[in-house]
Amino acid sequence: MTTQTRIFETPLYPYARSGDQDAPMPVRHPVVIVGAGPVGLGAAIDLAQQDIPVVVLDDNDKVSFGSRAICFAKRPLEILDRLGCGQPMVEKGVTWNLGKVFFDDRQIYNFNLLPEDGHKNPAFINLQQYYFEDYLVKRLRELQAQGKPIDLRGNNKLSAIGAHDDYVALEIDTPEGPYNMEADWLIACDGANSATRRMLGLDFTGRVFEDNFLIADTIMEADYPTERWFWFDPPFNRGQSALLHKQPDNVWRIDFQIGWDIDREEELKEENIRKRLHAMLGEDAKFELEWCSIYTFQCRRMESFRHQRVLFAGDAAHQVSPFGARGANSGLQDADNLGWKLKLVLDGTAPDTLLDSYSEERVHGANENILNSTRSTDFITPKSETSRAFRNAVLDLAEAYEFARPLVNSGRLSVPCTYDGSILNGPDSSDLPVRTRPGSPAADAPTRDGWLMDRLGNRFQVLAIGVDAPDSLEDGGIGIEVLRLSPDESPQFTERYLGEAVRAVYLMRPDQHVAARWTSYDEKAVIAALKIATGRA
Template sequence: MTRIFETPLYPYRRSADQDAATTVRHPAIVVGAGPVGLAAAIDLAMQGVPVVVLDENDKVSFGSRAICFSKRTLEILDRLGVDPSLVAKGVTWNLGKVFFGERQVYEFNLLPEAGHKRPAFINLQQYYLEQYLVERVNKLAAEGKPIEIRGRSRVIDVSPANDHVALTVDTPDGPYALEADWLIACDGANSPIRARLGLDFVGRVFEDNFLIADVRMDADFPTERWFWFDPPFNKGQSALLHKQPDGVWRIDLQLGWNIDKEKEKQPENVVPRLKAMLGEDVSFELEWVSIYTFQCRRMESFRHGRVLFAGDSAHQVSPFGARGANSGIQDADNLVWKLKLVMDGTAPESLLDTYDAERLHGADENILNSSRSTDFITPKSDTSRLFRNAVLDLSEKFAFARPLVNSGRLSVPCAYDGSALNGPDADGLPARTRPGTPLPDAPVAGGWLMDRVGGRFQLLTIDIDAPKGLEADGIAVECLALSPEDDPEGMLKERFLGEASGAVYLLRPDQHVVARWTTFDEAEVAAALLKSLGRG
């Protein structure tokens, strides 16, 4: 059986650019056809920006790699028009369990409240996500949108200039030159573009290694996240178990620091470890095996002139917490609407500096949480281990200790508190919808709130009179007017009004709140809009 990751989805074809008499310049080039690069390219094409994606491969990633995709990521994929059957393909889960030794100490629910279209997480192999994204690219191209993926096209040189970026691209037919008005580097943790520009990461490399294995088997484990501290099958270390589609299970086993990585990846060493965990009578097949070292690092800046870094090329975190791919897709979500406005001349180029500031904030938040998880999972002193074990013991019977347990704080949407783009806030409204936050979902008459917002500036009014639309200095703002009749379950009031009788929310194209009021004032809305464009 041929599997999706063995099939070329965007095979090499000679481009007209390779035969052009002069170097061709494109408005936007994305390097890297992983989830982040494809999401950025799709968003650009949907807004009418011609974009070329260059990737050194011609197929999706081998191995499941990223597997946990958060509710916020699923909402972004919905906005991008990615086939919603992706969610049905994934394994939906909200419940996690924590074990210490052989006993379960407690469990937790990541989405305890109702009234959301999407679950807290789905588990889905990265190659399936990439397949869905490539299919969306192909559909857009068939509709005449300006998007193209070029497989087996490896960028071997990058030369930034004031008004463009020059590239040299190697192909099976030899190298050729390209230029881009803007270059988005989504070329992974070992980013060749970052290396060519002489840029590096800052942060920590933790002295520990983990075996990661995708195992195909029939098993009756429930659809939950299970994490063990000091399990009997991996004494003194930790372990993680996740279910994926197609009978594939993700297993992580802590190995320690001083190991022979190549030796530990050999089946004759991997299989006994898995049998000790699963039982001698469980039949399984290894699909993919790797070893990773915890790293929590980022670039000092994600913007370097007309080169913009996103995803793993810009920042790295340890896998526990599902913060890698999810934060990378949030990078793309933050960047593209700003780049579009700059390219159109509607916003100053300095608006892109807010991509840097906001996503550096997101990266620092992820690195902080990931570092804390790593320190808890792999204590580096006897004292730290005693504290950790005491917390685990207490958490079995006492709820106050459970927030101290850290088996990987799971990814949550980033709120841009303190952003230069945030406008005014009104007293008395719920904190969860303050300026800088991504909009929470809620059921509304006829469907879901998140299906009705995003991709443009909008004014969400709840039981407040306002025009159907307005304009400020050439920027159109669409009004989405909702009333108590649109709130059948009372969740709009709970999440957006609190004790107020009505509210007005100005929303960015990436579904984040710019500003909010309890009355409508067109001049205040216009001023907040211009501030969100970097023109305030």
């Protein structure tokens, strides 16, 4: 392994004594977040930007150990832009569009993600999770410097929890001993093995996949192109699969499926990993190992993501296979969905039942992700002779005939979730394009004043497209800003928001999702839709 000090071995937010530890009575905070991973940090930034005081507890003081999640999709990048830290990630990240699929000893076809034009962000970037978290911590420090109320506590480990109807009692372990505090709301972002979930004795059911995967993050000066390469049954890993994917700094993610009955310790020996890599890359290949790990996975979720005053987000609430990059990507969409709802509830402008819609909408997202990731896993690792025969039939046919290529499933890459059927959705107009129907995330498009996405989010907005409307609206203490747009901002804008219509009105949620839409402006209708979207109807 390399000897230089790596970013994920350096304490980034070391333990410091908090005033809470010396308080005579437990201090009550509006929001406490458990876990400073991508989801916990994202949620903390979202809340702090809205001036909600937030305490983040992490059981260590460093970014993710090893690269772990490496693939970030467009929708999370848009969320990160809203959180003020998307672009450094896009600049550092590796943008890729081309994928190649190999079967046995040959390439059977390649595909291009063909990203749609008229979007600020790329379809995907590859970026090590440690960089991702490092940028989030930098953003958090920037907010602190601006006086935003955000407190990140390293080496603060949740050791006991008491859930009540109107608050949560917490006991925290630190290097200087335990202390107690309380939270009006607790957000558990403490990963697939969530201690919060375990201590509350909550369910986490689903399907176990009996397989192991070996990750070898390999540093090499290689002239492999910036593409995703996936092998089914290659000569260097017979009967199994393998993946090669580029990360920044000449780090390559190499992932070997290695089966169920393995000797973990033996597989993780550097000499054995090197043997596998030489078989794949050639005997002369020169490389260093940055990080290696063996993982197994399950596809499962909690029944509900809300339990009284405790809200679960990310892997703590739902777990998927890595195929399709649906873990961190969906966790960020959880945080995105939760931030504005919690703000309204804390402000007292919406009832706390609005937070039930967080669970409903994100359970819908989790179901979609679990379905897709289970199907990918069944294709990649067939569980019976017959499923293997069909899988290989698809691959053989895909080499010769185009029709079989859509059946090849090496991971259906994360796409944003549309909250079809959500109780927060208001009226729809069938004259407008299907892709921007209520429940959908806004589709980016160029406008005369920049990217549409850069002009959306963090408050309710009305898009008044080719119609007259007042500058702003208000109902029950919740404001709506009006954004006036012309029907011909750009061809992509017209196509995505109007279709054949000449004018339209969209009510947008603070998380950039469409709440309701019409083909003419009616103030009463907009206010009624706002009530629905904020759980006050």
